[in-house]
Amino acid sequence: MASLKEVRSRIISVQSTQQITKAMKMVAAAKLRRAQDNILRMRPYAQRLNSILSNLTSSMENEVASEYSAQREVRRVLIIAITSDRGLAGAFNSNIFKGVNQLLATRYSAQAAAGNVTVLAIGKRAHEYFVRRRLPMLGNYIHIFGSxxxxxxxxxxxxxxxxxxxxxxxxxxxxxxxFKNVATQIVxxxxxxxxxPAEAPATATPTANVDYIFEPSKEEIVQTLIPQSLKIQLYKAVLESNASEHGARMTAMDKATENAGELLKSLxxxxxxxxxxxxxTEILEIVGGAEALAASR
Known part of the structure; x- marks a missing residue:
C-alpha cells in the first residue's frame, strides 16, 4: 500500500492537471465560437460561388476550356493534408493520418508504390508525421493557423x-x-x-437554353472565377478544420477534466x-505497549 505522502503527492498532481485541462477547455470554447462563426459565414459564400461557376461552365459547354479542367492519366498525385499545429485534441489529427493512409492503400496505391505521391501539409502535426514517413513535401505551412x-x-x-x-x-x-458539431468531426x-464537371440532378426537367450576357469576356471570367473558386475551396477546408480542432480539443479536455475528477475521488x-x-495501527501499538507495561509490573 502506498504511503500517505505518496498518495497526497498524487492528489496534488491530479488537482493541478485538472485545473490545466479545465482552463484549456475554456480557451478552446472561446476559440470555437469565433471559428464556428467564420465557417458558418463562409459556407454560403463558397456554395454560391460554386453554383455560379457550375452555371457558367454549363452555359459555355466546350466554348472555353480551362487549364484546371485538364483530365490526364493519374501518375503523380498531391495530397493536401490539413491538421493542427498542436495536439491534445483527441483523435483529431490521427483521423487525418488514417484517411490519408487509406487513400494511399486504395485509390492511390499504384502512385504510392511508384513514389509519385507528394504531400502539402497544412499544420505542424501533418508536416512532422509525413516527414517521418519520408514522403516528398511541397512547401512549408506548419504555422498557418498562427495567423x-x-x-x-x-x-x-x-x-x-x-x-x-x-x-x-x-x-x-x-x-x-x-465541422458538424462540437462532438462530431467528419473526415x-x-x-x-x-x-x-457539374452534373445535373436526376430529377431535373429539360429547360430552354438561357442566353447569358458575359461582361467582360467568357475567357476573362473563366480565368478569374475558377482560380478564385479553387482558393476559396481550400480556405473553406482550412476553416472547417480549424473549427473542428477547437471542438475536438474542447471535448477532449472536458473528458480529461471528468476523468481527473474520478481519479481524485479514488485517490x-x-x-x-x-x-x-x-x-x-498506532492505536494498536499504544494499547499493546500499555498492556506489556502493565504485565511487567
Whole structure:
C-alpha cells in the first residue's frame, strides 16, 4: 500500500492537471465560437460561388476550356493534408493520418508504390508525421493557423494550382475534418483538381437554353472565377478544420477534466483508508505497549 505522502503527492498532481485541462477547455470554447462563426459565414459564400461557376461552365459547354479542367492519366498525385499545429485534441489529427493512409492503400496505391505521391501539409502535426514517413513535401505551412487568413491559405492553394498547371501533379486531393458539431468531426477526402464537371440532378426537367450576357469576356471570367473558386475551396477546408480542432480539443479536455475528477475521488478514498489504517495501527501499538507495561509490573 502506498504511503500517505505518496498518495497526497498524487492528489496534488491530479488537482493541478485538472485545473490545466479545465482552463484549456475554456480557451478552446472561446476559440470555437469565433471559428464556428467564420465557417458558418463562409459556407454560403463558397456554395454560391460554386453554383455560379457550375452555371457558367454549363452555359459555355466546350466554348472555353480551362487549364484546371485538364483530365490526364493519374501518375503523380498531391495530397493536401490539413491538421493542427498542436495536439491534445483527441483523435483529431490521427483521423487525418488514417484517411490519408487509406487513400494511399486504395485509390492511390499504384502512385504510392511508384513514389509519385507528394504531400502539402497544412499544420505542424501533418508536416512532422509525413516527414517521418519520408514522403516528398511541397512547401512549408506548419504555422498557418498562427495567423489564419485568406491570404495565408491562398499561397498554399497557388502552389498546388501551379503544380497542376505545370504537369507536376495530375490530381490534387484535400483531406480534412469537416465541422458538424462540437462532438462530431467528419473526415473528408475531396478532389480539388482537376475540376469535376457539374452534373445535373436526376430529377431535373429539360429547360430552354438561357442566353447569358458575359461582361467582360467568357475567357476573362473563366480565368478569374475558377482560380478564385479553387482558393476559396481550400480556405473553406482550412476553416472547417480549424473549427473542428477547437471542438475536438474542447471535448477532449472536458473528458480529461471528468476523468481527473474520478481519479481524485479514488485517490482521496485511498488516502482516507491509508490514514485510517495508520491511525488504527498506532492505536494498536499504544494499547499493546500499555498492556506489556502493565504485565511487567
Amino acid at each position: 489564419l487568413s485568406f491570404d495565408t491559405v491562398r499561397v498554399a492553394a497557388e502552389d498546388a494550382m501551379q503544380g497542376f498547371r505545370a504537369g507536376q501533379f495530375d490530381e490534387v486531393t484535400m483531406v480534412y475534418n469537416e 473528408r477526402a475531396e478532389q480539388l483538381l482537376p475540376l469535376i 482521496k478514498l485511498t488516502y482516507n483508508r491509508t490514514r485510517q489504517a495508520a491511525i488504527t
